[in-house]
Amino acid sequence: MEKLEYAKGVVFRREPAGGILFNIDTGDLQVTEGVAFGICDMIDNGKDKEKILSELRKHYPEEQDLEQDLDDFIKELKEKGALV
Amino acid sequence: MSSQLPTLGVLYINPAGGCNLHCRHCWVNEGSFTGELLSLENWKELLSQSVAEGCSYLKLTGGEPLLYHDIVPLYRYSASLFPRIVIETNGTLQPEGLWEAFAEKKPFHVSVSLDNAEARLHDEFRGQRGAWEKTVEFAEKLVKNNISNQIIMSVSTAQRQPVVDMIKLAQQIGTGTLKINFITPSGRGKSDNFFDKNPIEDIIEFFTWIDKETPRGVLPSVPAALLPVNRLKNHGYCPVRNLMGVLPDGTFSLCGVAFSRKEMAWGKFPAISVHDAWENSPVYKMIRSSLPHDIEGVCHRCIHRDSCIGQCVVNNMETGGAVTSPDILCQRAYEAGLFPETRLIER
Numbered sequence: 297m298e299k300l301e302y303a304k305g306v307v308f309r310r311e312p313a314g315g316i317l318f319n320i321d322t323g324d325l326q327v328t329e330g331v332a333f334g335i336c337d338m339i340d341n342g343k344d345k346e347k348i349l350s351e352l353r354k355h356y357p358e359e360q361d362l363e364q365d366l367d368d369f370i371k372e373l374k375e376k377g378a379l380v
Numbered sequence: 381m382s383s384q385l386p387t388l389g390v391l392y393i394n395p396a397g398g399c400n401l402h403c404r405h406c407w408v409n410e411g412s413f414t415g416e417l418l419s420l421e422n423w424k425e426l427l428s429q430s431v432a433e434g435c436s437y438l439k440l441t442g443g444e445p446l447l448y449h450d451i452v453p454l455y456r457y458s459a460s461l462f463p464r465i466v467i468e469t470n471g472t473l474q475p476e477g478l479w480e481a482f483a484e485k486k487p488f489h490v491s492v493s494l495d496n497a498e499a500r501l502h503d504e505f506r507g508q509r510g511a512w513e514k515t516v517e518f519a520e521k522l523v524k525n526n527i528s529n530q531i532i533m534s535v536s537t538a539q540r541q542p543v544v545d546m547i548k549l550a551q552q553i554g555t556g557t558l559k560i561n562f563i564t565p566s567g568r569g570k571s572d573n574f575f576d577k578n579p580i581e582d583i584i585e586f587f588t589w590i591d592k593e594t595p596r597g598v599l600p601s602v603p604a605a606l607l608p609v610n611r612l613k614n615h616g617y618c619p620v621r622n623l624m625g626v627l628p629d630g631t632f633s634l635c636g637v638a639f640s641r642k643e644m645a646w647g648k649f650p651a652i653s654v655h656d657a658w659e660n661s662p663v664y665k666m667i668r669s670s671l672p673h674d675i676e677g678v679c680h681r682c683i684h685r686d687s688c689i690g691q692c693v694v695n696n697m698e699t700g701g702a703v704t705s706p707d708i709l710c711q712r713a714y715e716a717g718l719f720p721e722t723r724l725i726e727r
């Protein structure tokens with residue numbers, strides 16, 4: 297079970313058209329839409345990687361590379377300092 | 381160069397002493413310009429020095445830049461130095477050799493000002509009969525010559541029909557994007573501007589309508605916090621912290637505002653070099669030391685503060701009295717309880 301947690305100072309804001317990840321300490325702001333928005337929302341709601349993956353599989357049963365895509369996105373968020 | 385000094389990335393030059401039109405909203409020529417124009421040779425030297433500082437983006441603006449007597453050789457020289465040249469023009473002038481120079485090296489982008497789909501109303505606003513036809517012809521030529529282009533429409537009301545009509549006209553012309561500028565309470569716009577004329581509720585409703593009901597190529601000049609998330613990716617921010625403006629006589633200015641606010645000028649080329657001005661101008665130093673951290677009001681609490689820095693410091697100076705004053709629109713929205721909570725943080 298891989299726990300996912302936003303870094304200290306990072307806040308996630310939900311809006312009708314998508315979400316915003318904002319780092320209060322650095323001022324970095326990242327806009328998320330579509331699937332990325334959904335993932336960030338699930339992280340914000342405390343879901344772990346496996347749970348997020350199973351949700352994604354429910355929504356996109358045809359997609360083959362979901363796990364890889366999720367890993368890539370998580371890696372990107374970590375590199376940007378949004379995830380610990 | 382000191383390690384603290386930001387790169388001079390953007391240069392806005394105003395080569396012509398004025399404009400051939402007399403637009404109702406203009407802040408540039410509110411006070412008439414009386415200095416001596418820089419010579420072509422001086423401009424060339426100034427551009428070369430700017431490139432040596434690392435500058436890669438040049439905007440020819442005004443007044444009307446195409447009014448400058450040596451505009452074609454100036455453009456050619458600029459094109460040999462700068463990867464990106466943007467031109468803002470009223471599109472009523474086509475100096476000899478201009479299109480040939482554009483064909484040799486295309487500008488990165490050209491914006492033309494066209495305010496109404498109805499010729500009479502545009503001409504009234506711009507203060508010259510026949511301006512509309514000339515501008516439309518210019519815009520069509522940009523499209524024909526495959527030059528990245530935009531129409532800029534300046535509005536003082538929140539009426540939808542003029543926008544709808546302009547969208548149709550822009551589509552007929554084949555223009556890339558239609559930018560909507562809201563006339564600010566500065567320069568000649570003090571008496572008739574978007575901000576004082578419309579209640580904030582109507583303004584927000586107007587923005588929402590633009591967002592939901594108009595094509596994606598319609599770009600309102602709205603501060604980031606008042607845009608939905610999906611519009612933020614293509615949102616451009618003011619580059620003023622990396623920008624130097626130069627007036628027709630070589631005076632270094634905070635963008636072009638020293639046309640009307642002399643206190644925003646410092647030094648004059650060639651007596652002062654580009655490097656010296658960029659490093660030592662108290663005007664640029666004041667901008668660097670005060671923005672974004674000292675910005676006041678709602679901007680201080682806004683999550684876009686560091687990139688947006690209050691949308692337009694020139695506008696903020698005019699409406700609030702200081703470069704650190706908040707943007708009038710966001711501040712009014714905040715005071716009316718219409719500013720999105722999701723864009724606020726405690727600092």
Ligand code: SF4
Pocket residue numbers: 603604605606678679680682683684685688689690691706707710711
């Ligand atoms: S509140 Fe200020 S910083 Fe935030 S978007 Fe509006 S103008 Fe920009």
Ligand code: SF4
Pocket residue numbers: 618619620623634635636691692693694695
């Ligand atoms: S301060 Fe205002 S006028 Fe100057 S470059 Fe920025 S947006 Fe443009």
